[in-house]
Amino acid sequence: MTPRAAVEVSNYDVETDVLVVGYGAAGASAAFEAALAGARVLIIDRAGGPGGASAMSGGEIYLGGGTPIQLACGYDDTPAAMAAFLKAALGAGADAAKIDEYSAGSVEHFHWLVDRGVPFKPTLWDAPSWVPPTDDGLMWLGENSWPFTESATPAPRGHRPTANDFGGRLLMQCLTEAAESAGATTLFDTAATTLIIAEDGAVIGVVAKRYGREITIRARRAVVLTTGGFVDNDAMLAAHAPQLLGHTKVSAGTDDGSGIRMGQALGAQVRHMSAGQVGMSLIPGLAARGMVVNAVGRRFINEDTYPGRIGQAALFRQNMGGSWAGDDTAIWVIVDEEGFEDVPENQRWGVQPTHVAETPSELEQLTGLPTGSLVDAIRRYNESATAGIDLDHHKSPRWLRPLTPPLAAIDVKLGIRPPAEAGDRRGTGASVFTLGGLHTDLDGHVLDLDGHRIPGLFAAGRAANGLHGTGYISGTSLGDGTFFGRRAGTAAARNA
Ligand SMILES: Cc1cc2nc3c(=O)[nH]c(=O)nc-3n(C[C@H](O)[C@H](O)[C@H](O)COP(=O)(O)OP(=O)(O)OC[C@H]3O[C@@H](n4cnc5c(N)ncnc54)[C@H](O)[C@@H]3O)c2cc1C
Numbered sequence: 009m010t011p012r013a014a015v016e017v018s019n020y021d022v023e024t025d026v027l028v029v030g031y032g033a034a035g036a037s038a039a040f041e042a043a044l045a046g047a048r049v050l051i052i053d054r055a056g057g058p059g060g061a062s063a064m065s066g067g068e069i070y071l072g073g074g075t076p077i078q079l080a081c082g083y084d085d086t087p088a089a090m091a092a093f094l095k096a097a098l099g100a101g102a103d104a105a106k107i108d109e110y111s112a113g114s115v116e117h118f119h120w121l122v123d124r125g126v127p128f129k130p131t132l133w134d135a136p137s138w139v140p141p142t143d144d145g146l147m148w149l150g151e152n153s154w155p156f157t158e159s160a161t162p163a164p165r166g167h168r169p170t171a172n173d174f175g176g177r178l179l180m181q182c183l184t185e186a187a188e189s190a191g192a193t194t195l196f197d198t199a200a201t202t203l204i205i206a207e208d209g210a211v212i213g214v215v216a217k218r219y220g221r222e223i224t225i226r227a228r229r230a231v232v233l234t235t236g237g238f239v240d241n242d243a244m245l246a247a248h249a250p251q252l253l254g255h256t257k258v259s260a261g262t263d264d265g266s267g268i269r270m271g272q273a274l275g276a277q278v279r280h281m282s283a284g285q286v287g288m289s290l291i292p293g294l295a296a297r298g299m300v301v302n303a304v305g306r307r308f309i310n311e312d313t314y315p316g317r318i319g320q321a322a323l324f325r326q327n328m329g330g331s332w333a334g335d336d337t338a339i340w341v342i343v344d345e346e347g348f349e350d351v352p353e354n355q356r357w358g359v360q361p362t363h364v365a366e367t368p369s370e371l372e373q374l375t376g377l378p379t380g381s382l383v384d385a386i387r388r389y390n391e392s393a394t395a396g397i398d399l400d401h402h403k404s405p406r407w408l409r410p411l412t413p414p415l416a417a418i419d420v421k422l423g424i425r426p427p428a429e430a431g432d433r434r435g436t437g438a439s440v441f442t443l444g445g446l447h448t449d450l451d452g453h454v455l456d457l458d459g460h461r462i463p464g465l466f467a468a469g470r471a472a473n474g475l476h477g478t479g480y481i482s483g484t485s486l487g488d489g490t491f492f493g494r495r496a497g498t499a500a501a502r503n504a
Pocket residue numbers: 029030031032033034035052053054055058059060061062063064065066067068069070198199200201234235236237258259260262263264266267441468469470471482483484485486487489
């Protein structure tokens with residue numbers, strides 16, 4: 009990782025103006041803009057082709073401020089409302105300046121995606137879901153649930169490319185076609201290992217490994233790191249985000265943090281390295297129609313919220329109102345027959361009740377929850393539901409209904425099986441990826457420990473910290489990766 013001095017490099021195997029390292033959504037967006045700005049652009053990727061986690065993803069992109077899809081669905085959103093929501097939802101330390109910029113530029117970014125061929129259908133999926141089973145172009149991502157309903161005018165902002173279920177592949181097809189049509193060239197099976205620096209400290213290239221051989225690449229204008237996060241690197245997780253260790257990794261297996269470490273080796277600042285997305289292995293539609301309880305049989309959050317917040321609340325013990333000993337992801341979804349049947353089978357992702365019982369106390373015994381805990385929780389929940397107001401956790405009255413036997417308990421540790429995946433349900437109770445990374449400014453320049461730009465070095469996507477503080481909302485990863493990837497590409501092309 010230690011940067012290599014240019015004087016030690018006797019020749020360059022390849023030369024370009026802008027070198028983009030990593031060909032996911034952030035890399036493709038950076039490459040497109042850099043090529044459009046007139047630079048010769050080379051994209052390298054350690055994999056045999058483009059895609060990364062971006063191609064595996066749901067394709068949800070967080071956009072708002074009054075996009076044509078929102079307007080067609082009857083929502084007159086504003087950048088201010090979008091920014092207010094993101095500042096609250098992306099947690100302590102969220103980057104307010106980036107959120108303002110992102111929200112103000114969101115409608116333009118929507119049109120940019122459409123111009124690159126990404127289709128969005130002007131219809132709304134109106135229920136909690138990880139990935140709706142339809143091709144609806146818009147979905148809620150917690151904007152209409154407490155506490156955000158109190159601080160920002162709700163509008164759905166999850167924009168989905170027109171694909172049933174997961175849309176990441178379609179998104180990446182459009183972005184790679186755009187980047188390569190604009191003139192970007194590619195070199196696969198090529199993993200960057202070290203940055204090359206000039207005498208004045210500017211980054212002027214990389215050393216890479218290709219089929220076991222070292223090659224050197226000269227970047228006359230800049231290097232853009234878009235290598236993804238570090239969830240596949242257990243040593244980095246242990247050092248920075250130990251709570252994410254041991255959980256299902258949400259990645260293409262290439263998130264080894266190499267881009268982040270190359271930047272750090274040069275004195276780059278990193279931010280929020282302990283933050284992570286925590287997808288609890290539950291079906292949001294079932295959770296919203298029932299209760300979610302922890303290992304001591306207590307509810308701990310409004311179940312109609314963005315489901316990643318349920319995972320964060322469990323794993324990071326936020327909003328707990330008390331703690332419990334033992335396993336963070338020992339979480340149960342409690343639902344009755346009507347609630348279970350209300351969610352069509354194709355949205356249940358293979359989930360079946362773990363236990364079914366005729367009474368709350370029988371269910372309590374079957375789950376092994378402490379005596380009286382689940383019985384009390386169900387009684388209290390049903391009192392709230394009958395009164396039409398959730399005094400404990402503010403779940404919307406839309407999803408409040410007394411639970412009536414027979415009752416089912418679903419153990420989230422048994423996992424889920426997204427439609428694109430064959431085989432058994434899988435998981436550890438939580439599926440995670442990292443949000444921390446290199447600290448960048450609004451144009452994607454990587455900043456050093458004093459906040460100064462490191463000459464010639466840019467970053468975007470999960471190699472950078474982007475918008476996020478401690479929180480996450482679906483769509484903000486592809487969203488900030490493509491938005492600030494574009495910025496980084498333009499600035500890299502203009503870099504002297
Ligand atoms: C199943 C799933 C569903 C998801 N759903 C969503 C969603 O709906 N919305 C959302 O916003 N996010 C979603 N995410 C998260 C999101 O996909 C990622 O956070 C995002 O794609 C990261 O984009 P990126 O461009 O930074 O990295 P990636 O897309 O992972 O691209 C990084 C690339 O860099 C390459 N690379 C790494 N190191 C090197 C190196 N040293 N040299 C050369 N190449 C290197 C990798 O091979 C990879 O191709 C999902 C993720 C998964 C896996």
